[in-house]
Amino acid sequence: MKRSRLAVIAALFGLAGPVLCAGTPGRAAAQSDAGAIPDTGLVTREELRGLLEGLNEQLQGVQTDTDRLKRFKFTGYIQGRYDASEASSDSVQVSGSPYTVTTPNQSRFYIRRARFKFTYDSSPWSQAVIYFDGGQDRFIRLLEAYVTLMDPWTANHDHQFTLGQFNVPFGYELERSSSLRELPERSRAETVLFPGERDLGLKLEQQWTSEVKTSLSVLNGGGINSVDFPNTDPTRNKDITARARLVQGTVDAAASYYWGHQVTPLTGPDVSTDKTRFGVDTQGYWQLPHAGGGSLKLELYTGHDVNPDSVNTLVSAPTGANPVRLLRPGADPSHLATDVFGWYAMVVQNVGDWLQAAVRYDTYDPNTTLAHDQYRRWSFGVNAFYDAYTRFTISYDAVSTQTLGAGGTTTDPHDNLWTFQLQHKW
Amino acid sequence: MNRGRMAGILLSVLALAGPALAGKPITVKGSDTMVILGQRWAEKYMNEHSGQVIMVTGGGSGTGIAALINGTTDICQASRTMTSDEKLKLRDRYQTMGTEIKVAKDGLTIYVHPDNALKALTIAQLRDIYLGTTTNWKQVGGKDATIILYGRENSSGTYGYFKEHVLENRDFSARVQTLPGTAAVVNAVSKDPNGIGYGGAAYTKGVREVGIQPDAKSAAVLPSATTVRDGSYPLSRYLFFYLRKKPEGDTRKFVEWVLSDEGQKLASDVGYFPLN
Secondary structure: OHHHHHHHHHHHHHHHHHHHHHHOHHHHHHHHHOOOOOOOOOOOHHHHHHHHHHHHHHHHHHHHHHHHHHOEEEEEEEEEEEEEEOOHHHHOOEEOOOOEEOOOOOEEEEEEEEEEEEEEEEEOOEEEEEEEEOOOOOOOEEEEEEEEEEOOOOOOOOEEEEEEEEEOOOOHHHHOOOOOOOOOOOOHHHHHHOOOOEEEEEEEEEEOOOOEEEEEEEEOOOOOOOOOOOOOOOOOOOEEEEEEEEEOOOEEEEEEEEEEEEEEOOOOOOEEEEEEEEEEEEEEEEEEOOOEEEEEEEEEEEEEEEOHHHHHHHEOOOOOOOOOOOEOOOOOHHHHEEEEEEEEEEEEEEEOOOEEEEEEEEEEEOOOOOOOOOEEEEEEEEEEEOOOOEEEEEEEEEEEEOEEOHHHOEEOOOOOEEEEEEEEEO | OOHHHHHHHHHHHHHHHHHHHOOOOEEEEEOOOOHHHHHHHHHHHHHHOOOOOEEEEOOOHHHHHHHHHHOOOOEEEEOOOOOHHHHHHHHHHHOOOOEEEEEEEEEOEEEEOOOOOOOEEEHHHHHHHHHOOOOEHHHHOOOOOEOEEEEEOOOOHHHHHHHHHOOOOOOOOOOOEEEOOHHHHHHHHHHOOOEEEEEOHHHOOOOEEOEEEOOOOOOOEOOOHHHHHOOOOOOEEEEEEEEOOOOOHHHHHHHHHHHOHHHHHHHHHHOOEOOO
């Protein structure tokens, strides 16, 4: 019985032999030379032990490599999109011979986001992230690059320190990945107040309890969509953000504050104005029988910031003949910045596991003291999840933009938008 | 946009969602500790309910929870509770933090080789062994031999439970040899006279259980139906089903059957412990 069992084991190692031999050519030759036992098909206990130890050594090597690879994560997503704007019916024309499509063409295919992220968990206490986007502007752009240190003295690493380029910790929409959002784009207020959503700086995060989390950041203040990013810190002073979030499960709430300065460059001394934002957000969740989860999300932004319209009105535009940029006579530099206000309310309802509907109303007023300059939008969207990684989105944005025309009249341009999007996330 | 075009778009969406809306078997994925239990439940339930298909696979509690979030399983079996991060990920996709259902109890068992004379360990001794500060059996009253550590991969709920409740969330010694399942841990310990491992009570075959003392002054307790049920065994734990929402239809019938006397008796027969 023992001999037959040994024969079976020997046969198994015979199968493993080529693998072992491939890694150790010298050893393979030695085994071939020692061919005193091939006639019996049996191996001795010592030979078996040697083979086992060799196999074990190889397995240890494979295990080490596998453990190292497990620390590395490669994730990302692609959003292919087709947009059809209401304006297209007025602007797309076919003319000439042969026929050509004249610009502007508001109906188009494009890649909205093509993102890939590399995360390396070097140890339980440190992590490095590099995140790129290859969508829209046809070249690869660095979105995020940061190192996070986690404290070793608490069980769940409740204190974290991050240095690099990362999402500005302000608001619910901003910290949420675009791959998860129920509608294709964020609200108007968020996109105007935080263009690019990211900045350079440091961040301290503290998980006080499982429900309460705070974060504090110190940033350059320009943001990655700033013209001079990342060469200079446009204000020389640093901007500061603070955020506190309460997560209860069915009702979450948070408040965020941003304090800094914004510089308007002029010929001569620049003008520095306050740049502040205050935001509150809350989300409530429910479950409907036979349908699934739903939510109501509310977010409000208020603040004070440089208004491009005010700059155009109060600052002289440089020309070839007079290449200076100065405040117009009598202009009050403090008027370059205005109070802003915006908010949105969104309802999301899942219908089973594979369908989701969302409705949002959002509004943004870039100058609260001026009438007829508000942006209002109703957005409707349906997400159909094809599988665990792929979803198809159809959304319709009904936009109302008030533009002050001649004689004090207001007009609302035809700019409603259909969006068809296919997203794959891995 | 006219009504016909709108209807066309909606039909396209429904066509895409069609395969997902069609009826399908119940998929169960997750804890390796629970995989035998899940399979036995599924087999018996399918025998009694012809036409119902239930597919059970392991991979670890973490893998099962990831599958629940990805939508690739209907039920996740887990030998630990979901973390708040995992719940938030689930909520991001489904607007719900999921439904947790306790389905059985288990005693996380410490295995040694049958020839190892050691009868009991305190939680503190066990912690020191797996943190790597105690390296010889002699230091805990055993023979003079190096302790060989066997454990689970970090996707395992048993790994998570052990780390939280025994190691107080500190990191395992680098000397722990990680193995892909509890059966592999039991197999390794059964062949290694100096080995020690941990896993579900139902797997104790070819190895010996070690009694656990909450502290040096307390009596050692072995995992049994009584000690796990009354909580006197220090490493008693619940085993869970997680779902994205409250169970409905066929899934609800299966969950109700698992919680019935018949389902609970089967849990006991397999080597786990019923809820009541």
